[in-house]
Amino acid sequence: xxxxxxxxxxxxxxxxxxxxxxxxxxxxxxxxxxxxxxxxxxxxxxxxxxxxxxxxxxxxxxxxxxxxxxxxxxxxxxxxxxxxxxxxxxxxxxxxxxxxxxxxxxxxxxxxxxxxxxxxxxxxxxxxxxxxxxxxxxxxxxxxxxxxxxxxxxxxxxxxxxxxxxxxxxxxxxxxxxxxxxxxxxxxxxxxxxxxxxxxxxxxxxxxxxxxxxxxxxxxxxxxxxxxxxxxxxxxxxxxxxxxxxxxxxxxxxxxxxxxxxxxxxxxxxxxxxxxxxxxxxxxxxxxxxxxxxxxxxxxxxxxxxxxxxxxxxxxxxxxxxxxxxxxxxxxxxxxxxxxxxxxxxxxxxxxxxxxxxxxxxxxxxxxxxxxxxxxxxxxxxxxxxxxxxxxxxxxxxxxxxxxxxxxxxxxxxxxxxxxxxxxxxxxxxxxxxxxxxxxxxxxxxxxxxxxxxxxxxxxxxxxxxxxxxxxxxxxxxxxxxxxxxxxxxxxxxxxxxxxxxxxxxxxxxxxxxxxxxxxxxxxxxxxxxxxxxxxxx
Numbered sequence: 038x039x040x041x042x043x044x045x046x047x048x049x050x051x052x053x054x055x056x057x058x059x060x061x062x063x064x065x066x067x068x069x070x071x072x073x074x075x076x077x078x079x080x081x082x083x084x085x086x087x088x089x090x091x092x093x094x095x096x097x098x099x100x101x102x103x104x105x106x107x108x109x110x111x112x113x114x115x116x117x118x119x120x121x122x123x124x125x126x127x128x129x130x131x132x133x134x135x136x137x138x139x140x141x142x143x144x145x146x147x148x149x150x151x152x153x154x155x156x157x158x159x160x161x162x163x164x165x166x167x168x169x170x171x172x173x174x175x176x177x178x179x180x181x182x183x184x185x186x187x188x189x190x191x192x193x194x195x196x197x198x199x200x201x202x203x204x205x206x207x208x209x210x211x212x213x214x215x216x217x218x219x220x221x222x223x224x225x226x227x228x229x230x231x232x233x234x235x236x237x238x239x240x241x242x243x244x245x246x247x248x249x250x251x252x253x254x255x256x257x258x259x260x261x262x263x264x265x266x267x268x269x270x271x272x273x274x275x276x277x278x279x280x281x282x283x284x285x286x287x288x289x290x291x292x293x294x295x296x297x298x299x300x301x302x303x304x305x306x307x308x309x310x311x312x313x314x315x316x317x318x319x320x321x322x323x324x325x326x327x328x329x330x331x332x333x334x335x336x337x338x339x340x341x342x343x344x345x346x347x348x349x350x351x352x353x354x355x356x357x358x359x360x361x362x363x364x365x366x367x368x369x370x371x372x373x374x375x376x377x378x379x380x381x382x383x384x385x386x387x388x389x390x391x392x393x394x395x396x397x398x399x400x401x402x403x404x405x406x407x408x409x410x411x412x413x414x415x416x417x418x419x420x421x422x423x424x425x426x427x428x429x430x431x432x433x434x435x436x437x438x439x440x441x442x443x444x445x446x447x448x449x450x451x452x453x454x455x456x457x458x459x460x461x462x463x464x465x466x467x468x469x470x471x472x473x474x475x476x477x478x479x480x481x482x483x484x485x486x487x488x489x490x491x492x493x494x495x496x497x498x499x500x501x502x503x504x505x506x507x508x509x510x511x512x513x514x515x516x517x518x519x520x521x522x523x524x525x526x527x528x529x530x531x532x533x534x535x536x537x538x539x540x541x542x543x544x545x546x547x548x549x550x551x552x553x554x555x556x557x558x559x560x561x562x563x564x565x566x567x568x569x570x571x572x573x574x575x
Contacts, residue, residue: 043081043162044174047155048181050077071150078154085162099161099224106221113217114230121237144425146382152231159211160218160227168219172211176204210234257288258320261296268295268346269330271322273337275460275475276301280336281312281319282395283371286388287335287349290377295333298322308451308459311398311442315391336370338362339464349373353565368412369399375419389426394438396420401516402435410557443511445482453487457495464564466571469502469526473560479510480519480550493523493547502526505567507560518553520563526571533570534563 050073082098089097115122155175163171183200218227260266270288272280276299284297299306303321307313327342334340334348339355347361351370354362365373375392378384396419400412403420424431441447448456460475476483483489496504503524510517520539522530527549537558539551 040163040166040170041174042084043158044178046077046081047074047158048178050074051181053077071146074150074154078157081158081162096164096222097161099157099164099218099222099227101222102225103221103223106223106226109221110217110223110226110230114233117213118233118237147235148232152228152235156214156218156224156227156231160214161224164218164222168212168215171215172208175211175214176208179203179207255318257294257296258318260294261320261325266294266296267331268293268333269325269327270295270297270333270335271327271340272298272300272335274300274462276306276309276312277460278309278312278395279370279399281309281316282391283369283374284335285316286371286374286378286391287333289383289388290374290381296320296330298325305455305458308455310444310447311438315394334359338364352561365415366413368407368416369396371395371399372416372419375423376415379419379422384423384426386427389423390429392423393420393427393429393431394434396423397431397435398438398442402431406555407557410562411559439511443477443509445478448477449482449486453491453495456483456487457492462560462564463501464568466568467574469571469574470500471526471530471567471571472496472499472501472504473507473564474504475507475509475560477509479517480508480521482510483508489521489545489548492521496523502571503530505530505560505563515556517556518558519550520553520558521548521550523548529570529574530567533567534558 051070053073086097095101159171159175159178163174180200182203183196214227214230217230218224221227257266261269270284272284281299284299288295288297297320299319299321301309301321302323303319306319306321327344330344332340332342332345334345334350336350337352338348338350338357338359339352341357345357345359347359347363349363349370351365351367351373354364363373367373371392375384375396378388378392396412396416400416400420401407403412403417448459451459456476456478457474459477461472463470463472465471480489492504492506495501501524503522503526506521506523508519508521510519519542520534524530531549534551538554539558540554542550542552544550
């Protein structure tokens with residue numbers, strides 16, 4: 038019997054659905070992929086049944102089960118994973134590691150479908166050959182992942198090293214699972230240990246340094262400046278963490294090579310303290326000519342350029358006609374990218390870490406008072422899914438990120454122009470230019486170095502009808518907001534927001550200031566209100 042036919046059928050079924058969907062008109066779907074693999078395994082089981090002799094049905098399908106088998110498997114697994122389990126316990130992540138959500142398809146696929154189908158193929162169907170050969174077939178069935186890794190990194194050496202590492206530990210696991218099956222003759226036992234291994238994510242050690250992001254961006258830079266790329270992803274003009282991380286990870290979801298562009302001047306990006314430590318190198322908007330590329334907008338939809346072909350965003354729809362639009366009111370635009378990566382099964386610990394950091398900042402660590410304002414259920418679902426890959430103390434992580442973002446000394450080290458432009462957006466309403474600057478200092482901290490009156494000349498020099506500044510002060514888990522409004526049309530802005538729960542603090546010579554009583558009114562909420570008011574002006 039040519040036993041290698043089983044792994045060939047299994048791997049073939051993983052990819053055959055892609056060809057079938059072209060003729061059947063299927064949409065790309067993990068469910069359809071599962072149907073294809075189930076069909077392949079069913080075919081293997083039929084062959085297994087037809088070719089089996091002198092075996093009863095329980096042996097053919099691995100349905101033998103006894104108390105001894107269960108105890109043997111549990112003890113063997115516990116001893117093997119004693120070290121990782123103890124480390125999880127010490128890190129206080131044991132509960133989050135085992136918080137499997139069976140109602141989620143991705144968790145069912147990882148912890149039920151994949152272990153069951155693989156054990157049927159490589160342990161049950163291959164029960165009559167040596168453990169060595171069944172383990173080798175199991176290991177080699179993962180070799181096809183090389184192609185996917187290479188398409189992600191475009192680095193032959195790194196991809197080969199990662200695949201060799203993958204084949205090595207899947208071979209070792211195949212020997213282990215094969216020995217358990219040889220002793221127990223039980224599919225439920227090897228299914229249990231396989232599922233358990235997937236939950237623990239063994240092995241957790243990282244023998245190969247993960248520089249995947251840098252390698253991808255370096256390669257994309259080379260291709261971009263060599264004139265070999267046609268498409269770019271352009272984040273919004275604030276270049277905050279949501280925009281930068283989301284743009285980079287969104288480029289990772291496409292099969293074709295697309296360059297993520299930071300929509301900020303390269304020389305000024307040093308003001309983004311919380312982001313500069315995450316990526317090196319980056320590609321900035323002032324390094325390229327936008328007219329040379331097709332543009333996909335991310336985290337904004339208000340850039341009216343003839344080369345824009347689509348957008349993915351979570352802000353108010355500005356009404357421009359693009360080739361495609363995905364606009365969904367979530368707290369973090371990166372949530373939408375995380376959702377795509379989950380569907381594509383492309384999450385790993387490093388990517389999950391980036392998504393977690395971004396969503397934490399955007400949702401204020403899921404502040405209950407901000408639900409429906411700064412975050413929605415989808416943000417939490419994607420966030421929790423990422424925690425399976427990167428279990429951390431979320432309160433501690435949020436505190437670290439916030440301390441860096443709102444560090445008064447770091448922000449005061451910037452020039453006045455850098456402070457204004459760090460998180461700045463500008464919109465045109467009915468021929469009126471209105472600027473919005475988020476300043477990561479309280480107005481009192483700001484005045485340790487600058488005067489509020491210095492913001493008035495900026496308004497005039499840039500021909501703004503109004504400059505809306507939002508001063509932020511971090512106090513424990515709360516972000517306090519103060520609004521200071523400049524410009525000839527400041528009263529129009531005040532009329533737009535006066536119905537909100539805000540309190541006027543001061544009316545200066547050329548500005549008016551208010552405090553956000555509820556600490557909930559972000560630029561994303563205020564900007565559409567101000568737009569509506571300006572559009573009423575004849």
